Amino acid sequence: MDLLNYAFFQNALIGSLLTVIVCGIVGTYIVARRLVFISGGITHASFGGLGLGFYLHVNPIFMALIFAVLSAFGVEWMSKKQGVREDSAIAGFWALGMALGVIFIFRTPGYAPNLSAFLFGNILTISHTDLYWIAGLVVLLSAMFILFFKEIVYVAFDGDFAITQGLPVKLIEYVMMLFISVTIVISIRLVGIMLLMSLLTLPQMTVNIFTSDFKKIILGSIGIGFLGCVAGLVTSYFLDVPSGACIILVLVVIFLVVKGISSSRKRKMK
Template structure:
């Protein structure tokens, strides 16, 4: 089945749109995560979202909505514990990471009736993306674009030099909490793509690849979006062809793109060294 034939199916069109908007959101937030070195924080929030999914399944409400609320509170909790309570950030992350996973597993097993299939939440299945998921990702992408266009300098000042940002009378604490909120929302709304287990990769691997070619913040975002979307399309096609969960192949293709880019950069560097001799 070729690409044109796949476009005739609504689920595949939904998957493409979901991939596009998720790539935009993850490209923006992922770049911020990489430059702020918040990868471990993002991993903690991602796995803590399991608590919200478990509560949602047990209470009979939308698991993604429950995960969203749980993740936002977890993100705020990490920031509050590390900045206000004198607890090391890595300790706060590990605590909420473990707590969220434990709560999720407890409530999943307490859910009456048949045990729910949580593999889609753990490993993702982009072919199950709904129109509501697409709408939410589109809104998130639009909001992130507006926020970073209007407040890019304030965000970067706070990210790189909070003391200098305070001398400029910037609300450093408020900006940090807002960014933690956006990280949590982006993580939860992207769970259907690759799942909790693999989600961290789409927030870091495209950005790592982009960083091989540029250190400019805006260019990194642009390249991250393009690389992320290309990886999603390749992963989708491979998953349909081989009948393997899409999340696995999306991450596989993202990492493959990074490795190829890394080889290209190394060859260019060696070529320049040879010319200079």
């Protein structure tokens, strides 16, 4: 409990809560639309932006956001307009982003001091400015889902049916890809590029064991995600290891325990 007296740990807790809210909302859409591979591609493509940011001595997060958005829209454009298979387009942007990131970082004079935090996560370094940006995203994303929840669910589960209902499917898809990109970049501080895809899927997979209701999965994944963040932060603080790895490890353990309990109950019912 003494940890709560430290400002950096208070910021980490607030940042974790805000981050898992956006990841819970966006992650549920990703899982429902089977976009997990796309989220992985966007995450790793943003590494090119980080490298360019270090090379140009500008904010790496801002450059990562530009790369992430361009990669997301590029995948949608190539797969829908150019006849390129979606998985091939994702793999292309994934590889391009990582390659550019390595080249830019290698060409940057000196040492990139914050690179490990972006790769593996360290939310203990989060600032008040970061919290304001994440809070703004929470407000925007929550407002969009409240106002257009039915339309988003239709597009997530059955785009063809949404078209027959006269919904602007393309617009919704591009707007959601934008939100996915922003969520990914903002969440990099929490678990890092290497592990971010797990934060967008593991809580949802855990809740999905018990329910397929879109709203319940969102709420449940937020709760499980925050639990994993708190336990992971405490563990990382005492073990002096990257917080992102500990958070994901806790989420994996939670999933395995819940899955084991569920399977045991099903066997007993038979």
